Amino acid sequence: MSKPPPMKLLIETLCDTILDLPTAPLTSRTTPKTRSVSTTTLEKIISLGLELRTSLAQHEALPSPPSTPSPELLAIKAQLDNLTSKVDSLTNSPSPSPSPELHAPPTRVVASAPRDSHVIRTAVPRDASLDIVLHPVSTHTKPINKPPSDVRMQLHKYIWNHNHLQHLLSAKPGTPVIRAVVLHPDDSVRVLVYDQHQRRALMCDSSYWVKQCLPGYSISYGPPAHGHTIVVHGVPTTFKPRSEVSKADLAKENSHVLRDQPILNCHWLTHKRAAELRTAKTHSSLVIHVPTASLAQQLVASRVAFDGVLLRTEHIVLRASKCYNCFRTGHIAAYCHRPATCGNCAGPHPTRACSCPHESTPCKDIHECPHVAVNSATAAIALIRIPSPYGLNGSDAYRGPLLINPGGPGASGIETVLTETAQQLLELVGDVYDLVGFDPRGVGRSTPQAQRIPSQLQAAIWGEETLFGALPPLSIPGNVGLTLAKAEVSNAVYGQSGADYLPFINTPYTAEDMMQIVRAHGRDKLSYYGFSYGTVLGATVASLYPDSIERMVLDGVLDAQEYYAGNVTANLLDTDKAVNVFFQACYEAGPDLCAFYDSSAKQISANLDALYEQLKEAPIPVLINEASFGFVDYGMLRGIIRDVVYFPYQYFPFLAQGLALLQQGNGTAFFEFAGTTSTFSCDCANSTNPDNGIDALLTVGCNDAPVQNYSVSEWQSQFDTAAGVSEYAEVYFGLALRCQSWPVGTSSRVPSPSSLGGNTSAPILFVANTIDPATPHVGAVATSALFPGSALLTQNSTGHTSTSATSNCTASIVARYFVDASLPEDGTICQVEGEFFPAGASA
Template sequence: MVFAPRNTTLLACIIFVALASSPFIFQILRGDTNGNFSTLYDSFEAGVLTATTGARAKFSWDSVPPSDHLVWHDCYTEHQCARLNVPLNYSDPYGEKAIIALTRIPSPLPVGSPWYRGPILFNPGGPGGSGVDLVVQAGKLFSTIVGPQFDVLGFDPRGVGHSVPRVSFFETAAERALWGSVGPHVLDASAGEVARQWARSKVINGLAGERLLNLLPHINTDQTARDMLRITEAHGNEKLQYWGFSYGTVLGATFAAMFPDKIERMIIDGVVDVENYYATLWTNNLLDTDKTMQTFFDGCAEAGPDDCPFYAPTAEDISRNLTNLYNAIRKKPVPVRTKVSYGLVDYNRLRTTIFMSLYTPYATFPALARGLADLAAGDGRLLFEMEEFPPFQCSCDEGPPRIDIVDEAYAAILCNDGVDISESLGDFEKYFKHLTEKSSWGELWSAIRGNCISWPRLPKSHFQGPFTGNTSFPILLIGNTADPVTPLWAAKKVSKGYPGSVVLTQNSPGHSSLTAPSLCTQKYIRRYFTDGTLPDRGTVCEVIKSPFSQITSKTPTDQTPFENNWTSDERDILTAITALSMISRSSAPYPL
């Protein structure tokens, strides 16, 4: 599961799309002359983002009429969009409709070609992440990885983003901004933050019941799984092809349990313990978080002061220096004014920024090291900017309104999916104590369950397991050795419910395979989609570099310099996964 990127962060994907056809991309693979990826990244950012934002502004989903069939319209840049009618309630298939927004990078092959393989559906996580935004901004990279035989298709799950009806507990964007985000934050028991979270949840979930009571029973993973089958059938296919990340693995595992005979290919990547999720527990996500943090300490010590500004002679020294910085910031927050906004680097901001960096080490560890070094010297600007968004402004401009992913969507899905929890403050305090005793990161993670306190008591008739099935094609599960929120252990657990499934291990820190450049992993992914080849059980894929280093040459297959040993397809795949791994996930409301 993912604190999925907001639109402003996801836009960065398009930078690399523009570069993908250029030899200059190989400089990005090496780093610039100083081994600095971010320099090359920044040099293209302004122009490419401006072009992308313009394309988005010119397109309105109102120009795409909903249909009972898939009718594709040109949209954005080199994309096609459609809006598909589905039953709001599958128990009443001829009743009220929901409208699912879809976008795709179409295969260059004609539908009638014997090599055309149909769509692969993508879900970016969340719950509540926008598959439309994912494919609009990174679809070409995914197309490069899976191959030209496939359409790369993103959809906004019901209640989310461009799909309607849309979950929103607030009547205006200004009302939401005044209330404040429920994104990742530290619950400090000594400062009354646990009780404050409890009280806030009672207010916001009271609004949910007051304003959306008729809609909420239909916003859950069960109904979204049925929507995926409907999308697949609307393409003229009987079986699903799917690649889901984080919460998207909950969606995938649920689909596989509900429709085991409807799977053509399925990859679930960054796997959640599905049973724990549906029990609204959130108690075993942090098993490897400290291991991920340790890769920062180890990598920084190994990289040296030139490549890691927060350097100290040993990993233990770096860890100790960070603890000292935590203590200093608790006592004396650092005020910050940037070109965009202003605020404080306090303990909450520091802790949250570090936690978010663990999702995407290759994109964020070098910047984190510089930010920590600057902060230790009294300058908090860089660290503040790692999680900075422009302040809210009311807009009276005419034209299509901007559709952002809102906090409420993730709460609606995960609280509806899971069992009802106690409304008692005492019980929440006991839960907080239990989680923080298991992991220091529980001070951030426990807010997720807290968001479901006093959730409207709705019928729990949707599918909630068991998560087993003899699938029509074996599932490929992928887990990283140091994933901060979906430990490898969970992938192995979920795999046991689906005979024939295989767990592919990627030896890297970060959340899902996308956050580290492994040619090995992505080649297995392509083989799986194109010809159904699964890796041998126990296969472990290495990466081409560490977060602080340039490409190394540790293995002859995947890490020998590409000019001499890699095929054209391998170069393209490596280009795409390197680009994806360099995209950071800034703070957002989604827990996974």
């Protein structure tokens, strides 16, 4: 006679049976012989099952379980018999007779032994069409260490407690959705549902239930047929993806990361029908499949090498298709049978038939993208909105619009919403808000657009087209005078071409525009999330409209008073500290992980100084192809390092590799990073460019600052003072010099530094890193002190804004603030997860 299954296994199997019970009213899965169960009854049975599992776990945790059944164990067995009887009475299945040995109810076949004492796997039929497969997003993801039935029950409870999911599923609370959960040896998870409609609905809403129930995992369309996938950009089209020799050569060049693991497959990113177009290009994007998620993560971190060049490498994320007829997810317009929805005004008609006078911004896969007129004689503000499902169905849970500003001044809120940042923000603040990105006055798609030089062609000839070209190194003799001379000419041109709109592009006007956007949504109070310069914008709104604040998080805080005083030096207090973190982190990582390693942090710093001196004398030429060539010089390297320390956890390995290559005379990696890989081109001499970041930055910054017209010697003296604060002063200070001879005076609307602050209707949450190269921590302390009742959350990390590192602590505090405006205690410091030089990120 075989040994009876253990009680723990019976409880797990019984809980699986409970979740398979049909609920009233009868569904297509309910047979006439099976009685339906009310939601209330099912919830009571589930509660009893959970209590039973908890009791057994507490009993098993005893130091030495008695050899004979204890009263507690006998009580648990009695509860199990009672629960089994309840389930059997509802399913009309024969009840197993209670006995001390407890026989298993005939519900499921249990597969192999668990990988540890906490995980039970169940054998379920393989049906890829009903699969939802999830994989760990990184090597730091903790594997699931609990029974599949626990995961299954958790998923059901989440579904039943969220109205929007029930709406997508067309299901009532208690309706079975998850048929089974399977844990695989590679730490992936397979969720099996009952029908295709359920699978589509869960795939549409995956960003929410996955985060809550399976943190650290991401969803894909079934198991990867060719392992885990990355994409490498800039691969020469002479590469033959189907050639085993080519794959072997690529694997050999990247053997420091692959470590004898194979490249499973590779192919071009573009479709077969685009092959003709691809042959006309010299470079394209290559998709590579590798065996494990951790290997893919390491290749992305270290960047794939091709013929000695480190190429931009990214993960590939498959997403559900989006219909541009009805804006639903899960099908394309060619197969759409739903009523049309306008992408401009959300009306019941196709977008192309819309009579709305407002110009529409290209929406990609976002629902609504109108322009809003704010004093139509002055400006039209371009918006993009991801609507909340609660707002669409009129739920009381809807909280209105959440406006975001990514910084600058000059950064586009529309572009931010069109990136993965939007999804990360929604996961943080919840889907009770409409996420609204907007281009402030003068920026991007808003009109009129700030343009100091009337056309792209003229700007290119004048040398204003890129950030790196716009910031000559001021430490080189003569460059202060050269910058001032160019500024006077450019600003004189701007005074003529932009005379009609230039005085109206500043932070206070943008603050007024934000309140108009809020009122256009039918709300009275502002919810806002601002980063970097966006914190000055937030502080300005809070000072002008203190009684109209609903929620406000300011992350990467500029000293608002110093900003309006025009003191650029206040931004430099932590810049050198951030660069010094690289030296120390490189030394501590060692030569296996940091390609720029040397005998001490001090020596690594000296090696960088030597590179600077070398580039002053002899810039390194770069030739990629006949359409992409140039050089890496001193000013470019200064700018690159300034950018890299903004996101050290992401870019320190790349910085070390690039510096090591630069020592060998190879500047390709840095040249590509600087964004100068293509020669200039435009459609016509009068074309405009939506990406007008530098012009917008200077327009807003100079309009906000007091007039500062000094002589060359006076500016040189101010620069020398700033250089005493940070050796990277020249990267920032060139912007201040460009306000010389500014064509308009400071508007009366610009607040004086002393007028900032006040008591707001809701407290403000300030967030700051301990070391921030652009917005030092002391600025956050000073600005938060202007608003009584606010709180400052400090994240113990290096980088620009808290988003430069991962911190579950910071995320939970911010998320809780958006729920109930609760603030952390004074002096709260959050730690971060991650390393500057993770294993596998070496050159």
